[in-house]
Amino acid sequence: MKRELQWRHFKALNQLYINQYTNAKITDNGYIANVLITQKKLLKFKSGNNKIIEATPKYLxxxxxxxxxxxxxxxxxxxxMDLEDDARRKYTEYDIQTLMFISEYKDELLKNLTTIRIFSSEVFKTHGSKYLENKPGLKSAVCKILGIDDFPDKDPKNHQWRLVIDSPAPTAIILCENIAHLKSPWKIRETGLELWYVGGNNIGIIDFISPDKLKFxxxxxCDWDFHGLSIYSRIKYKMKQKSVEINLLYPYVLDLAIPVNSDHHNSNWNFNIPLSGLNQADYKEREAKLINQLIKENKWIEEESMDILELFKYNTSS
Structure with a gap:
């Protein structure tokens, strides 16, 4: 079960680590209730007092x-960032990681700052274009980090960002359709991988990859849907012009596929033409087989549902 925690949950879990108990109300969270308490039995209610949760020895x-x-x-x-960090803040872990991402790439984001809805749909991708508008506290934090009073009313003509987790000595480069993989840079920098965001209309960033890095x-x-795979074909064509080969990372868990009509998903398959109109030559046999299976079942696999390091390891282990 994927952990989906709010900041108050993190504060309480840390309190359990420090003091071995908490009276914070955290059993409303499915991960804590089902995984930490029921499945792993790392936490338990105090005997005779269900308002207090205690840590077991294995929890530490x-x-x-x-x-x-x-x-x-x-x-x-x-x-x-001088953002309130007490347990009353309603930030989710996703929100905090995204705020960190915004801080990391502040200068780049400000170069071509978009309207709030475009910004929300791209930077808070899985939460939709109205996410920031509906969370005024989070919007205020974003504006504070960017040093702006509000977002512009119109988008810039040239909307392209260089969003990269650089490595001083890269061993491989991963181009990501999903911006979420760049939101935990401290985990990526330990690996020697270099991540480049190429989602949406951002594939022009490929032209800025220095020739010395193309040798890696x-x-x-990407998302395994029509939109994500179409971007792959465009990138593959660009790389071919540079005489560079690029490989598609194949999902390591196929049962992560979900219906195409899931929330905040706007990419549909075309059932009337082979491979939904994707270029058959761009895909290996098992890749094309998976695409056809997804089309048949009218499903897609979300890139963000997979750990990028596990995905890389799965595709490169001998």
């Missing part, structure tokens, strides 16, 4: 491995 090592680094990163960031293996990670 689990917290060290799964939460400690993230909590410390988030705390330092919120304090450095290059991979593409």
């Amino acid at each position: 090592s689990f917290y060290d491995q799964n939460f400690k680094q993230d909590f410390e990163q988030y705390t330092r960031f919120l304090q450095a 293996p290059i991979y593409y990670s």
